[in-house]
Amino acid sequence: MTQHSFSRFKRPLLALALLAAGPLLSACSTSEATGRTFFNGGMSAEQEQQVGREQHGKILEEFGGAYDEDPALTSYISSIGNFLAKTSETPDQQFTFTVLDSPIVNAFALPGGYVYTTRGLLALANDEAEVAGVLAHEIGHVTAKHSAERYGSTVAASVLAAGLGILTGSGEVAQAASSAGALAVQGFSRDQEFEADLLGVRYLSRGQFDPNGMGDFLTQLQASSRLDAKIAGDPDRADQFNIMQTHPRTADRIDRAIKQAGTVTVKDPIVGRDVYLGKIDGILYGDSPAQGYVRGQRFSHPDLELTFTAPDGFRLINGKTQVAAVAQDDSVIIFDGAKGKVSGSLKNYMTGVWAKNISLNGVENITINGMDAATGQARVQGKSGPRDIRLVAIRFDADKVYRLTFISNPDRTTALSEDFRRTTYSFNRLSKAEAAKLKPYRLRIHTVRSGDTVHSLSRKMPFSDYPLERFLVLNGLNEQSPLTIGQKVKLVTE
Numbered sequence: 001m002t003q004h005s006f007s008r009f010k011r012p013l014l015a016l017a018l019l020a021a022g023p024l025l026s027a028c029s030t031s032e033a034t035g036r037t038f039f040n041g042g043m044s045a046e047q048e049q050q051v052g053r054e055q056h057g058k059i060l061e062e063f064g065g066a067y068d069e070d071p072a073l074t075s076y077i078s079s080i081g082n083f084l085a086k087t088s089e090t091p092d093q094q095f096t097f098t099v100l101d102s103p104i105v106n107a108f109a110l111p112g113g114y115v116y117t118t119r120g121l122l123a124l125a126n127d128e129a130e131v132a133g134v135l136a137h138e139i140g141h142v143t144a145k146h147s148a149e150r151y152g153s154t155v156a157a158s159v160l161a162a163g164l165g166i167l168t169g170s171g172e173v174a175q176a177a178s179s180a181g182a183l184a185v186q187g188f189s190r191d192q193e194f195e196a197d198l199l200g201v202r203y204l205s206r207g208q209f210d211p212n213g214m215g216d217f218l219t220q221l222q223a224s225s226r227l228d229a230k231i232a233g234d235p236d237r238a239d240q241f242n243i244m245q246t247h248p249r250t251a252d253r254i255d256r257a258i259k260q261a262g263t264v265t266v267k268d269p270i271v272g273r274d275v276y277l278g279k280i281d282g283i284l285y286g287d288s289p290a291q292g293y294v295r296g297q298r299f300s301h302p303d304l305e306l307t308f309t310a311p312d313g314f315r316l317i318n319g320k321t322q323v324a325a326v327a328q329d330d331s332v333i334i335f336d337g338a339k340g341k342v343s344g345s346l347k348n349y350m351t352g353v354w355a356k357n358i359s360l361n362g363v364e365n366i367t368i369n370g371m372d373a374a375t376g377q378a379r380v381q382g383k384s385g386p387r388d389i390r391l392v393a394i395r396f397d398a399d400k401v402y403r404l405t406f407i408s409n410p411d412r413t414t415a416l417s418e419d420f421r422r423t424t425y426s427f428n429r430l431s432k433a434e435a436a437k438l439k440p441y442r443l444r445i446h447t448v449r450s451g452d453t454v455h456s457l458s459r460k461m462p463f464s465d466y467p468l469e470r471f472l473v474l475n476g477l478n479e480q481s482p483l484t485i486g487q488k489v490k491l492v493t494e
Helices: 011-025 045-062 071-085 119-124 128-143 146-168 171-184 190-206 212-231 235-241 251-260 273-280 346-354 410-426 432-437 454-458 467-475
Strands: 028-030 037-039 096-100 107-110 114-118 293-295 298-301 306-309 315-318 323-326 332-337 361-368 371-382 385-397 400-408 441-447 488-493
Touching: 045 096, 045 107, 045 114, 071 096, 071 128, 071 190, 071 273, 096 119, 107 128, 114 119, 114 128, 119 128, 119 212, 128 146, 128 190, 128 212, 128 273, 146 190, 190 212, 190 251, 212 467, 273 441, 273 488, 293 315, 298 315, 306 410, 346 361, 346 371, 346 385, 346 400, 385 410, 400 410, 454 467, 467 488
Parallel strands: 096 114
Antiparallel strands: 028 037, 107 114, 293 298, 298 306, 315 323, 323 332, 332 400, 361 371, 371 385, 385 400, 441 488
């Protein structure tokens, strides 16, 4: 990069840009929890509430809605959160705690006191102190006004971008700088995360909870992420399988937060293991009926009444709008539905709509289990080189077309052709009786009896892969952990 000096003609323009930003740059706020003053872009407390309300509906849509199957559980989580919030420096601030119907392990907060946990996180936690640690941390983000500070940083980045646009005369430079600035503040900084830990420890201690619950859950989370990465065949990328991407924390830093919080040691702190396990007994585990179920190599959807089977060696991943099956050789199968109603022939749909920018070869009509379908193939240039694709469109009924996309490296296409063909012809309708037999996984609390071991209990889990590892991580145990009669453990059951 070459360094340039600004000409004397551009200096007044820079001054004008800074003058225009003056009212924004003077908009600061002070957190009652930390005493720290920061630039917030002029966001008032009322505006924080408004932003939270506006985003709340979008969050519910993105994460499968609120988990309202068990009102007693959601009320219990809210009671813990509201109790901790009352111990903060702003006890009169209104908070809204929501359990999201998502199997992903996640927790986050929005401006205005909107705090979210997922049922996936509740299933992973082992006691009340661990969940309280998560909620206290998120409350800390709110009371420290980190969201408002992030908003201010976004405004500052936009002002800087506008100044760059004036100086260079380039709208593209301004747009690029604005985007970069926005991306830079999407997650909380490490300092903000540590600040939220400090505040969280403070609230836990004031509420008589064991502050070590925060670190205990982090240890649980890290073990879960390592197992998820192992199951995905990519053990070196464990951090991409949990919320540590947006909450960069370590157990050592939480220990440091406990020491620096300056709180009085809690005598006989609340842990609440048996109470908590009783509350989550029966909670949905993994995919919900509305999402369909992955069972080994098979995906089935009871509401849509359809099913298909992926080849051995492919891992099925259930998403919001599509299901993917991925293999370690970078081969991918994607299942989704066509947008809108597809009229006319499926061949015309494939060449004129779905793949209108691709030159398909061998386009032909086929029949799959009595359903009209069409298929075609092409070689395309991807970011990592050439890829072979095969597209299959299936008319499920008059108003719905489903699609299968098969992607492979050219040197693997021939070897995978029979597997891809079997997956294509495995797509079928489910009868209402077959759909009714499909049930979600649930978490059940088991009381250890004489003769129970981690090995015998893990065999009760409905998983063909890594049953022992799943049982151990779910319960925060290791293979040498002794089980005692009367001890309560979590099992996943059908």
